[in-house]
Amino acid sequence: MRVTKFEDLLVWQKSILLSMEIYRLYINNHDWGFKNQIQRASVSIANNIAEGFDRSSDKEFKRFLFIALGSASEVRSMNYLAAKLMYISTDEYNVCNDHLIEISKMLNGLSRSLNRNEVKYL
Structure with missing residues (x-):
C-alpha cells in the first residue's frame, strides 16, 4: 500500500512527538540561543520529511531525508551537550537519544527503500 500523505509516515509522526518533547523539556530554559537552536533543529526533522515527500521525485525526497x-x-x-550542561537529566537525555536513534534508523531505511524503487514507505 502506497502512502499518499506525509502525515501517514511513521517517521514523520515520531519526529513530531520528538519536537513536542524538546519543546516541553526546554520551556523554562533561559539559555535562549541553545533553546532556540535545539527547537528549530528538532522541527526541521519533520519539516524536511514533509517537504521532501511532496516533491516530484524519489530523488528529491531522498535529498530531503x-x-x-x-x-x-x-x-x-x-x-x-544539554546533559553535560545539566539542562536535562540523564533520564531525559536517554529518552531523547533513544528517539533520535530510532528516527535516524527510520530515515536511513526509508532512504534505502527509495534506492530500490519500492513504492511502499515506512
Whole structure:
C-alpha cells in the first residue's frame, strides 16, 4: 500500500512527538540561543520529511531525508551537550537519544527503500 500523505509516515509522526518533547523539556530554559537552536533543529526533522515527500521525485525526497537526518544528528549532539550542561537529566537525555536513534534508523531505511524503487514507505 502506497502512502499518499506525509502525515501517514511513521517517521514523520515520531519526529513530531520528538519536537513536542524538546519543546516541553526546554520551556523554562533561559539559555535562549541553545533553546532556540535545539527547537528549530528538532522541527526541521519533520519539516524536511514533509517537504521532501511532496516533491516530484524519489530523488528529491531522498535529498530531503538526508537533510532531516542531518537535523536529527544536530539534535543528538545538542542533546548530549544539554546533559553535560545539566539542562536535562540523564533520564531525559536517554529518552531523547533513544528517539533520535530510532528516527535516524527510520530515515536511513526509508532512504534505502527509495534506492530500490519500492513504492511502499515506512
